[in-house]
Structure formats: structure tokens, C-alpha cells
Amino acid sequence: MIEVQGVTRTYGGFTAVDDVTFRCEPGRVTGFLGPNGAGKSTTMRIMVGLTAATKGTVTIDGLPFHQIPNPGRHVGVLLDASAQHGGRSGREVLTLGARMMGLPDSRVDEMLTLVSLTPSEAKRKIRNYSLGMKQRLGIAHALLGDPKVLILDEPANGLDPAGIRWMRGLLKSYADRGGTVLLSSHLLHEVEQVADEMILIGRGRIVAQGDRETLLRQAGPSQALVTSLDNPALAAALEADGVASEVAGTGLRVHASTETVGRAALAAGIVLTDLRSGGAGLEDLFLELTADTQREGNPA
The missing domain is CATH 3.40.50.300 (P-loop containing nucleotide triphosphate hydrolases)
Structure with missing residues (x-):
């Protein structure tokens, strides 16, 4: 120790x-x-x-x-x-x-x-x-x-x-x-x-x-990026569960965890082609907390 x-x-x-x-x-x-x-x-x-x-x-x-x-x-x-x-x-x-x-x-x-x-x-x-x-x-x-x-x-x-x-x-x-x-x-x-x-x-x-989970919670609330074979239907299923989403590229940005999105898609019978965390990650937290020490964007 x-x-x-x-x-x-x-x-x-x-x-x-x-x-x-x-x-x-x-x-x-x-x-x-x-x-x-x-x-x-x-x-x-x-x-x-x-x-x-x-x-x-x-x-x-x-x-x-x-x-x-x-x-x-x-x-x-x-x-x-x-x-x-x-x-x-x-x-x-x-x-x-x-x-x-x-x-x-x-x-x-x-x-x-x-x-x-x-x-x-x-x-x-x-x-x-x-x-x-x-x-x-x-x-x-x-x-x-x-x-x-x-x-x-x-x-x-x-x-x-x-x-x-x-x-x-x-x-x-x-x-x-x-x-x-x-x-x-x-x-x-x-x-x-x-x-x-x-x-x-x-x-x-x-x-x-x-640990990683503790730091990720500090980085901000959960978000997910998801693409499915029927994005409008997935958005509707999420909305019915009280979960907000918006279009992001070819998929959706969902204000919930990947687990929540996966469960909603399963219940609605919607096939997902991509699902990943879309919230602030450890790199974002790291850069935010050490921003005043970075050379980039901080003139001498």
C-alpha cells in the first residue's frame, strides 16, 4: 500500500x-x-x-x-x-x-x-x-x-x-x-x-x-447515440417512456443511458445497428478539470 x-x-x-x-x-x-x-x-x-x-x-x-x-x-x-x-x-x-x-x-x-x-x-x-x-x-x-x-x-x-x-x-x-x-x-x-x-x-x-464509473458520473448525465432500422419509431417509443431524443446525424442522441435505450428498443421490437455512450467521457472531464494547464488555447 x-x-x-x-x-x-x-x-x-x-x-x-x-x-x-x-x-x-x-x-x-x-x-x-x-x-x-x-x-x-x-x-x-x-x-x-x-x-x-x-x-x-x-x-x-x-x-x-x-x-x-x-x-x-x-x-x-x-x-x-x-x-x-x-x-x-x-x-x-x-x-x-x-x-x-x-x-x-x-x-x-x-x-x-x-x-x-x-x-x-x-x-x-x-x-x-x-x-x-x-x-x-x-x-x-x-x-x-x-x-x-x-x-x-x-x-x-x-x-x-x-x-x-x-x-x-x-x-x-x-x-x-x-x-x-x-x-x-x-x-x-x-x-x-x-x-x-x-x-x-x-x-x-x-x-x-x-474509479471509472465515479468519474463518469462527475463528467455529466448519461446520454446515448443510437442508430436503428426505424429511427422515428424508436424516438416515439422513447418518448412514450418519457425519454427525450433528437436527430443526430444518421441516428438519435438520447438523454438516457445506453441500457435504457436498449430496453426501449427491445420492447418495441426495433433493430439497433449502433448504440454507444454519447455523454461527456473521461477525456472531456480530464480536459475540463485541467483546462488552465493546457498550452492549447492558453496564451503564454
């Missing part, structure tokens, strides 16, 4: 992180979302003792990071995939990590296989790695000590679509085994597919948090 309580970090007159409080539970993937410069990376650096908090505390399973014995066996960290010595090979990096943690060298081979780095790639110098290969090596290093907690900053950067899907499955299975995962990103769609809970941060402050 990760517990962040009232964490603030200031640099002179600038506040990078402002009274941030949240908790990451075991068995869950927590997405930490915000625009570039919102304070995500600073918060994560504070968690692992690389940056001191001006005030507030962070504990991992009840202890500050610097008090955790052999921390790599308890907390896996990936904050910057490019922060490895470019003159070392991937295998050398993992071997040094394994020996520092008191692990057998066989663990290195297990991790290289897990992240799909081939024997020839493992022998190459990191300066010759692509960003995606560096990310895979960084994930291997974070998982090396079989930790109970993972703290990952933008781990999908540089991965191709197959790599991103692989990473999602890896993190989900890790949480399903009882692990705690904190995953930061500025890409909402990427995190939405794997996170059980999401924390939105803007200008160093938490602006929203909760």
Missing part, C-alpha cells in the same frame, strides 16, 4: 506539488494522470526519496522509502528508462541489480524472458537501445526483486502497440496477484484500459479521483 498525506514541494516561489493526498491499495492499478508539468513526476520522486517533500509524508507498507530494508525487494521503481549507464549492456544492468538485492543470476534470465529482450539484445550496450527497449529493460529492473509495490512513470513511452498491450496485461496480472501498482501518464486512453482507480492532477493539485 502507498499512502501520500499532504505532500507539498516548493522551489522558491513555485509550488510544484500542492497538498497532495491519496492512497494506492493492494490488488489494484492506480492511474496517476495529468498534463505535462502537472506534478506527477515530482510526486513520484518524493515517494522514493529522490526529492525531499517541503511538507507531508509518504509511506509504503507503513514505512518511508529510506527505511525499507533492501527496498528493491519491496518496491519496483521506473522513473526514467534512459537513466542507465549507456556503456553497460542490458544484462550487466540487471546482473548488478540482482547482486545488490542478493538475488541469483538466474533471476536476470527470467526477467529478460519476461520482457522479451533476446540474448543478443541483452548483450548490446544500452546506448544502442531504442526507447522501447530501454522501457522493457526498466520494467525488468523494476520487477527484478519480485516487489509488492510498483511505481512506474510513463512506462509506455516508446513502446509499439503490441508492447503497450503486453505491458497492460503484465500490470493487470501483477495487481491480480495482490500487488500495488501506481502508473503515471499524460495519456488518458492508455491508463483508462488498465486502471482500477484514477487520480487526476493539475498544477500540482488533485482535481479528481475515483
Whole structure:
């Protein structure tokens, strides 16, 4: 478990992180979302003792990071995939990590296989790695000590679509085994597919948090976009149930949930060819709550 309580970090007159409080539970993937410069990376650096908090505390399973014995066996960290010595090979990096943690060298081979780095790639110098290969090596290093907690900053950067899907499955299975995962990103769609809970941060402050359903309720009332083989008949059936709708393109925009629309169509015997949510989504909520931090539409 990760517990962040009232964490603030200031640099002179600038506040990078402002009274941030949240908790990451075991068995869950927590997405930490915000625009570039919102304070995500600073918060994560504070968690692992690389940056001191001006005030507030962070504990991992009840202890500050610097008090955790052999921390790599308890907390896996990936904050910057490019922060490895470019003159070392991937295998050398993992071997040094394994020996520092008191692990057998066989663990290195297990991790290289897990992240799909081939024997020839493992022998190459990191300066010759692509960003995606560096990310895979960084994930291997974070998982090396079989930790109970993972703290990952933008781990999908540089991965191709197959790599991103692989990473999602890896993190989900890790949480399903009882692990705690904190995953930061500025890409909402990427995190939405794997996170059980999401924390939105803007200008160093938490602006929203909760699971997907909770955040969608905050985004606004339910709406649906629907197309059927008989749109006028569907509109009439919805009106009879007290549900308003209007024409939208080749279909209808309905001021109700997709479930309500589906039930009305079934009762009226109308075939639907398309039915989807048409209300404000998580992306709309994200952009609305962090609007004053976006470069687009905000002159310097």
C-alpha cells in the first residue's frame, strides 16, 4: 500500500506539488494522470526519496522509502528508462541489480524472458537501445526483486502497440496477484484500459479521483447515440417512456443511458445497428478539470 498525506514541494516561489493526498491499495492499478508539468513526476520522486517533500509524508507498507530494508525487494521503481549507464549492456544492468538485492543470476534470465529482450539484445550496450527497449529493460529492473509495490512513470513511452498491450496485461496480472501498482501518464486512453482507480492532477493539485464509473458520473448525465432500422419509431417509443431524443446525424442522441435505450428498443421490437455512450467521457472531464494547464488555447 502507498499512502501520500499532504505532500507539498516548493522551489522558491513555485509550488510544484500542492497538498497532495491519496492512497494506492493492494490488488489494484492506480492511474496517476495529468498534463505535462502537472506534478506527477515530482510526486513520484518524493515517494522514493529522490526529492525531499517541503511538507507531508509518504509511506509504503507503513514505512518511508529510506527505511525499507533492501527496498528493491519491496518496491519496483521506473522513473526514467534512459537513466542507465549507456556503456553497460542490458544484462550487466540487471546482473548488478540482482547482486545488490542478493538475488541469483538466474533471476536476470527470467526477467529478460519476461520482457522479451533476446540474448543478443541483452548483450548490446544500452546506448544502442531504442526507447522501447530501454522501457522493457526498466520494467525488468523494476520487477527484478519480485516487489509488492510498483511505481512506474510513463512506462509506455516508446513502446509499439503490441508492447503497450503486453505491458497492460503484465500490470493487470501483477495487481491480480495482490500487488500495488501506481502508473503515471499524460495519456488518458492508455491508463483508462488498465486502471482500477484514477487520480487526476493539475498544477500540482488533485482535481479528481475515483474509479471509472465515479468519474463518469462527475463528467455529466448519461446520454446515448443510437442508430436503428426505424429511427422515428424508436424516438416515439422513447418518448412514450418519457425519454427525450433528437436527430443526430444518421441516428438519435438520447438523454438516457445506453441500457435504457436498449430496453426501449427491445420492447418495441426495433433493430439497433449502433448504440454507444454519447455523454461527456473521461477525456472531456480530464480536459475540463485541467483546462488552465493546457498550452492549447492558453496564451503564454
